[in-house]
Amino acid sequence: MSQRIAVIPGDGIGNEVIPESIRALEAAARRFDLQLDFRHFDFASCDYYLNHGRMLPEDWKEQLGGFDALLFGAVGMPEKVPDHISLWGSLLQFRRHFDQYINLRPCKLMPGIRSPLAGREPGDIDFYVVRENTEGEYSSVGGKMFEGTEREVVIQDTVMTRIGIDRVLKYAFELASRRPRRKLTSATKSNGISITMPYWDERVQEMSEHYPNIDVDKFHIDILTANFVLHPDWFDVVVASNLFGDILSDLGPACTGTIGVAPSANINPEHRFPSLFEPVHGSAPDIYGRNIANPIGQIWCGAMMLEHLGHEKAGQAMLDGIEAVLAAGSDQAPLTPDLGGQGTTSELGEAIADAIRDG
Amino acid sequence: MSQRIAVIPGDGIGNEVIPESIRALEAAARRFDLQLDFRHFDFASCDYYLNHGRMLPEDWKEQLGGFDALLFGAVGMPEKVPDHISLWGSLLQFRRHFDQYINLRPCKLMPGIRSPLAGREPGDIDFYVVRENTEGEYSSVGGKMFEGTEREVVIQDTVMTRIGIDRVLKYAFELASRRPRRKLTSATKSNGISITMPYWDERVQEMSEHYPNIDVDKFHIDILTANFVLHPDWFDVVVASNLFGDILSDLGPACTGTIGVAPSANINPEHRFPSLFEPVHGSAPDIYGRNIANPIGQIWCGAMMLEHLGHEKAGQAMLDGIEAVLAAGSDQAPLTPDLGGQGTTSELGEAIADAIRDG
Ligand SMILES: CC(C)[C@H](C(=O)O)[C@@H](O)C(=O)O
Ligand SMILES: CC(C)[C@H](C(=O)O)[C@@H](O)C(=O)O
Numbered sequence: 001m002s003q004r005i006a007v008i009p010g011d012g013i014g015n016e017v018i019p020e021s022i023r024a025l026e027a028a029a030r031r032f033d034l035q036l037d038f039r040h041f042d043f044a045s046c047d048y049y050l051n052h053g054r055m056l057p058e059d060w061k062e063q064l065g066g067f068d069a070l071l072f073g074a075v076g077m078p079e080k081v082p083d084h085i086s087l088w089g090s091l092l093q094f095r096r097h098f099d100q101y102i103n104l105r106p107c108k109l110m111p112g113i114r115s116p117l118a119g120r121e122p123g124d125i126d127f128y129v130v131r132e133n134t135e136g137e138y139s140s141v142g143g144k145m146f147e148g149t150e151r152e153v154v155i156q157d158t159v160m161t162r163i164g165i166d167r168v169l170k171y172a173f174e175l176a177s178r179r180p181r182r183k184l185t186s187a188t189k190s191n192g193i194s195i196t197m198p199y200w201d202e203r204v205q206e207m208s209e210h211y212p213n214i215d216v217d218k219f220h221i222d223i224l225t226a227n228f229v230l231h232p233d234w235f236d237v238v239v240a241s242n243l244f245g246d247i248l249s250d251l252g253p254a255c256t257g258t259i260g261v262a263p264s265a266n267i268n269p270e271h272r273f274p275s276l277f278e279p280v281h282g283s284a285p286d287i288y289g290r291n292i293a294n295p296i297g298q299i300w301c302g303a304m305m306l307e308h309l310g311h312e313k314a315g316q317a318m319l320d321g322i323e324a325v326l327a328a329g330s331d332q333a334p335l336t337p338d339l340g341g342q343g344t345t346s347e348l349g350e351a352i353a354d355a356i357r358d359g
Numbered sequence: 360m361s362q363r364i365a366v367i368p369g370d371g372i373g374n375e376v377i378p379e380s381i382r383a384l385e386a387a388a389r390r391f392d393l394q395l396d397f398r399h400f401d402f403a404s405c406d407y408y409l410n411h412g413r414m415l416p417e418d419w420k421e422q423l424g425g426f427d428a429l430l431f432g433a434v435g436m437p438e439k440v441p442d443h444i445s446l447w448g449s450l451l452q453f454r455r456h457f458d459q460y461i462n463l464r465p466c467k468l469m470p471g472i473r474s475p476l477a478g479r480e481p482g483d484i485d486f487y488v489v490r491e492n493t494e495g496e497y498s499s500v501g502g503k504m505f506e507g508t509e510r511e512v513v514i515q516d517t518v519m520t521r522i523g524i525d526r527v528l529k530y531a532f533e534l535a536s537r538r539p540r541r542k543l544t545s546a547t548k549s550n551g552i553s554i555t556m557p558y559w560d561e562r563v564q565e566m567s568e569h570y571p572n573i574d575v576d577k578f579h580i581d582i583l584t585a586n587f588v589l590h591p592d593w594f595d596v597v598v599a600s601n602l603f604g605d606i607l608s609d610l611g612p613a614c615t616g617t618i619g620v621a622p623s624a625n626i627n628p629e630h631r632f633p634s635l636f637e638p639v640h641g642s643a644p645d646i647y648g649r650n651i652a653n654p655i656g657q658i659w660c661g662a663m664m665l666e667h668l669g670h671e672k673a674g675q676a677m678l679d680g681i682e683a684v685l686a687a688g689s690d691q692a693p694l695t696p697d698l699g700g701q702g703t704t705s706e707l708g709e710a711i712a713d714a715i716r717d718g
Contacts, residue, residue: 076550083550084557092551116588118477142516142554152521156554157501162511191435191442192451192605195501195515198443222605225584226613229475246551246581247606254585 002035003309006067006274010045010090012283013293013345014073020295020349021071024318025302027353032314034306039067044090046077055089061097069305070094070276073298074283088140091278095133098273100266101164102171103131103245104304105280107232107252107262112326113339115257117229125256127235130172131245133266135164136196138242160196160241162203169207171269172239176214179236184208186218187240187248200241224248228255253280260338261322263300267308275308277301291344294336296322299352321356361394362668365426365633369404369449371642372652372704373432379654379708380430383677384661386715391673393665398426403449405436414448420456428664429453429635432657433642447499450637455493457632459625460523461530462490462604463663464639466591466611466621471685472698474616476588484615486594489531490604492625494523495555497601519555519600521562528566530628531598535573538595543567545577546599546607559600583607587614612639619697620681622659626667634667636660650703653695655681658711680715 109125142156190197253262266276279297307315334343468484501515549556612621625635638656666674693702
C-alpha cells in the first residue's frame with residue numbers, strides 16, 4: 001500500500017535541497033520496506049506567479065487534496081514578488097485550507113553544531129514549539145482608512161476562537177504527556193494585549209484541569225524570549241499563538257544553532273487533509289545555484305513526515321542518520337560551508353542517505 | 360531653577376530600589392549643582408487598588424501632569440490583582456495619556472556582567488531599541504462573542520496610524536543620525552501580518568528618503584529575534600511597533616545579561632507631558648522584603664532621566680558610577696546576589712552613590 005507524496009520545491013534553494021530529501025527518504029523506504037510515491041509540482045513558486053499572475057492554479061485543492069503529505073521546499077523571492085503576496089498566496093493558503101492547525105518545531109541541540117549560547121552541550125536543550133497555525137494574529141480582516149492623508153490609519157484584527165485555541169492546546173498537552181518531563185509552557189501577553197491574551201490564558205487554565213499530570217506554567221512573550229536565551233533547559237513543550245509561535249520557533253532553533261538545519265511540520269492531526277513539511281530556513285536567493293545549501297532541514301522534514309505517516313522507526317532512522325553525519329564532523333563528513341565544511345549540497349545529502357541505508 | 364520629580368515606587372521591590380536611585384540622583388545633583396525636588400506617591404500599586412478599587416485616583420492627570428519627570432519602580436502583584444488590571448490601570452495609562460510615545464531601551468554589554476552568549480565582550484554589543492509606546496497591538500478595541508459556547512470568539516484590533524508610526528520613526532532616525540554607525544533596523548512581519556505590517560514598511564521606506572545618510576535595513580520579527588542571539592553586533596538602532604518592541608527590549612537585555620539591571624525610558628520628546636523612567640525588571644514579589652534586589656536598573660533610570668532633563672554630563676556621571684562599581688567586581692564591591700556577590704540593595708546603592716560623588 002503506497003503513500004503519495006506531493007513534492008513542491010518552491011523557490012531558490014528549495015530546488016536544491018528537495019532532491020536530497022527524496023534521496024534520504026528513498027534510502028529509508030528501501031530499508032524499512034515502505035512504498036512512497038513522489039509527484040512533483042512547479043506551482044507555489046514566484047516563477048509560477050510571474051507566468052500565471054497567481055501563486056497556485058485554481059484547482060490546487062483538488063490537485064493536492066488527495067495526497068498523504070506535502071513535502072515543501074521554501075517560497076519567496078522578495079526581489080521579484082513581495083513576500084506578503086507569495087506567502088499569503090501559497091504557504092498560508094495550504095495551512096489554512098488544509099486545516100494544518102499545528103505547526104510543530106523541534107528545538108534540539110545537535111552533536112557537532114555550535115550553539116551561540118555559552119556552555120550548553122547536546123542533551124541540554126531539547127524541546128518542541130507547538131504553534132497555532134491557522135488563526136490569531138495572521139488574519140485577513142482589517143483595512144486602511146483616510147488613505148494618503150495625515151489621518152491615515154490601518155487596522156487588523158486578531159481573531160481567536162475557542163475551537164482554534166482548544167485544539168492546539170489539546171495537541172500540546174497530549175505531546176507533553178508522551179514526553180518524560182511532562183511539562184508545558186504557555187506563551188502569553190495577557191498583561192498588555194488585554195482582550196485576546198487573557199482569553200488564551202483562560203483556555204489554558206481550563207484545559208490544564210483535564211491534564212492533572214502535566215506541570216503547566218506560563219510566561220509573557222517578552223520574558224519568554226529572554227528565557228529561551230537564559231534558561232533553554234527549562235522547556236519541554238511550549239505552546240503559543242500563531243505570531244508568538246512564529247517568533248519562538250525561529251528563536252529556539254537560533255539558540256540551538258540549528259536555524260539552517262531545523263525542520264517544521266504543518267500538521268492536520270486528524271489526517272483529513274495532507275500535512276505539510278518544510279524546513280525553517282527560507283529560499284535563500286543569495287546562495288541559490290551554487291550547490292552549497294545545507295540539505296539537513298529538508299531531510300529532517302522527511303523524518304517528521306514519515307513519523308506523521310505512521311513510520312516511526314523509519315523516521316527515527318533518518319534522524320539518526322543526520323546525527324551520525326553531524327557527529328562525524330567536517331573532517332570525516334562532507335559538511336556544507338555553513339557547518340564549517342567544504343561539502344556540497346549533494347555530497348552531504350549522499351552521505352546522509354548512506355548513513356540511513358547502513359543504519 | 361528646580362526640577363520636580365514625581366516618585367512612584369509601585370509594588371514589590373520597586374519600594375526597595377527607588378530609595379537607592381534617589382540616593383544616586385542626589386549624589387549627582389550635588390556634584391553638578393542641580394536642583395531636584397522629589398515628591399512621593401503611593402498610587403499605581405496593587406495595595407492602592409485593594410484599598411480604593413482602582414489603580415489611580417480620579418485626578419491623577421492633574422496631580423502628575425505638572426511634574427518634569429516620573430521616576431517609576433514596578434507594578435504588578437499577580438497573586439492579588441491580575442496583571443491586565445494593574446498594568447492597564449497604571450503604567451499603560453501613563454504611557455498613553457502623557458503621550459509617552461517613545462519607549463527607549465539601551466542594550467549594552469556592561470563590564471563585569473556575564474552575557475549568556477558565547478564569546479561576546481563588553482563593547483561588542485551596544486544598541487538601542489526604540490519602541491512605539493502608545494498604539495499598535497496594545498489597543499483596547501475588541502471584544503468577545505458567543506460567550507460560554509463552542510462558537511466563542513475573541514477579537515482584538517491592532518491600530519496603527521500614520522501619525523503614530525511616523526513620529527516614532529522620526530525619533531529613531533534622529534537617534535541613529537547622532538550615533539557613529541548611523542544604522543537603523545526596522546522590525547516587521549509584513550510577510551505574515553498582511554495589513555498593518557506592509558503599511559509599517561511603507562512608512563519606513565518613505566521616512567528613509569529623508570535620511571539618506573542612514574543605513575536602513577529590515578528583518579521580520581521571527582528572524583530578527585534569532586539575529587539578536589546570532590549577530591547582536593549587527594545592531595545600532597532598532598525601531599519596532601509596540602508589541603515587537605516589547606519583545607525585543609526584553610530579549611536584547613537578556614542577550615547582554617542585563618535584564619536585571621537595564622533601564623527604560625517612556626518619553627514624550629516634546630516635553631508636553633512628563634516622561635517616565637522605569638527599570639526593565641518587574642516587581643519581583645518572590646524576593647521582595649529581603650533587601651537583595653539589584654538597584655542598578657532603577658539607578659540607570661535616574662541617569663536616563665537626567666539626560667532627558669538636559670543634564671547630559673550628570674547622566675553620564677551616573678552611568679560611569681554604575682560601570683565603575685560593576686567593573687570592580689564582587690571582590691571589591693558589594694554586588695547583589697544576582698551578580699554573584701553578597702551585598703544588599705542598600706550597600707550596592709551606597710557604593711554607586713559614592714562612585715558618582717567621587718567621579
Ligand atoms: C508590564 C507590561 C504591560 C509591559 C509592556 O508590555 O509594555 C512591560 O512588559 C514593559 O515592557 O514595560
Ligand atoms: C514566511 C512566513 C509567512 C512564515 C510565517 O510567519 O508563518 C514563516 O516565518 C514561518 O514561520 O513558516
